[in-house]
Amino acid sequence: MIRKELSEVPEYVPGKSVEEIKRTYGLEKVVKLASNENPYGASPKVFEALKNFRDFHVYPPKDPIELRERIAEYVGFPEKMIVVGAGLDGVLENVFKMFVNKGDVVAIPIPTFPYYEILAKIYGAKIKFLRRKENFETAEFDERAKLTIICSPNNPTGNVENFEFVREVVESVKGIVFIDEAYAEFTEKRLTKLAEYENVIVGRTFSKAFGLANLRIGYAIMNENFAREYMKVCPPFSISTIAILAAIAALDDIEYMNKAVKKIVAERSRLEKALGKYFRVYPSEANFLYVEAENSDEVCYELERRGVIVRNLKNFRGVKNGIRITVGKPEENNFLLKALEEIF
Numbered sequence: 001m002i003r004k005e006l007s008e009v010p011e012y013v014p015g016k017s018v019e020e021i022k023r024t025y026g027l028e029k030v031v032k033l034a035s036n037e038n039p040y041g042a043s044p045k046v047f048e049a050l051k052n053f054r055d056f057h058v059y060p061p062k063d064p065i066e067l068r069e070r071i072a073e074y075v076g077f078p079e080k081m082i083v084v085g086a087g088l089d090g091v092l093e094n095v096f097k098m099f100v101n102k103g104d105v106v107a108i109p110i111p112t113f114p115y116y117e118i119l120a121k122i123y124g125a126k127i128k129f130l131r132r133k134e135n136f137e138t139a140e141f142d143e144r145a146k147l148t149i150i151c152s153p154n155n156p157t158g159n160v161e162n163f164e165f166v167r168e169v170v171e172s173v174k175g176i177v178f179i180d181e182a183y184a185e186f187t188e189k190r191l192t193k194l195a196e197y198e199n200v201i202v203g204r205t206f207s208k209a210f211g212l213a214n215l216r217i218g219y220a221i222m223n224e225n226f227a228r229e230y231m232k233v234c235p236p237f238s239i240s241t242i243a244i245l246a247a248i249a250a251l252d253d254i255e256y257m258n259k260a261v262k263k264i265v266a267e268r269s270r271l272e273k274a275l276g277k278y279f280r281v282y283p284s285e286a287n288f289l290y291v292e293a294e295n296s297d298e299v300c301y302e303l304e305r306r307g308v309i310v311r312n313l314k315n316f317r318g319v320k321n322g323i324r325i326t327v328g329k330p331e332e333n334n335f336l337l338k339a340l341e342e343i344f
């Protein structure tokens, strides 16, 4: 009975949890640097905004207009061009629902975030995997593609795409270009401006820099007509009032977010240098670092049993010997470095 497309769909494998590792190895202290979460958490204004929330029995609004207005102000595009979803994952799913027919070409540069491939397979798309250069910038595109994905900064490699190259892609392809800027706040080199093009959709999230991963709230900038159609495919009430209130409060405290980002970016440089002693480390514009180790399985295992969870990328298409390490707080990063010193 199950659609045959699903037989081709790989399961999404998340980073291991702290509880799991504590139990497996009987450890008391475990540091998770595997899911690109923000170690500083949400702004105190978020806690304040939710403190008196009681309306658990009431449906959320269908269209959180105030939040869309605040996002519009934040990204510098009109409110009519802003849509929201249950995480950027939810936004992505809606975008696939809008555009991808069975047999359409979906172009995905690899390595990248695995959920694009999962969605493309669910929708029965023909996937064209695009090559990257040595520095992981996308090296080609396919004019025929109905949907081209550009992830910048790219998960898991941390690099940004060249603005002029992406503009060329946007101007050359027949279809839509989805620019995933989940990690936009960690870089100055953004592609957001390209949302001015009618065939471009820029996706963002509150999960990373704003520290709201658990509340599942993301958004996208797209042309007004698309935004109207988006409302048809978006499941009703997919974002809770709690998430809406939290996101608004987070936008009320950009200063808090900027401070967290600044600390993470400073730690990113320190960690990049320190990890160079053990691995080939690539420069990053996100809140994680991509490293290559000949014996990546062994390294991940040895770290795990010392209480450090990193992301072994062996299931990521197009990755060889790669490990992704989220930048944590200074003491978490020191814990990682101490473990590495012991292992090596």
Ligand code: PMP
Pocket: 086, 087, 088, 089, 090, 113, 151, 154, 155, 180, 182, 204, 205, 206, 207, 213, 216, 217, 218
């Ligand atoms: N895009 C990229 C590149 C990501 O790394 C993530 C989070 N892992 C997402 C989208 C989804 O983010 P969320 O659904 O939490 O907003």
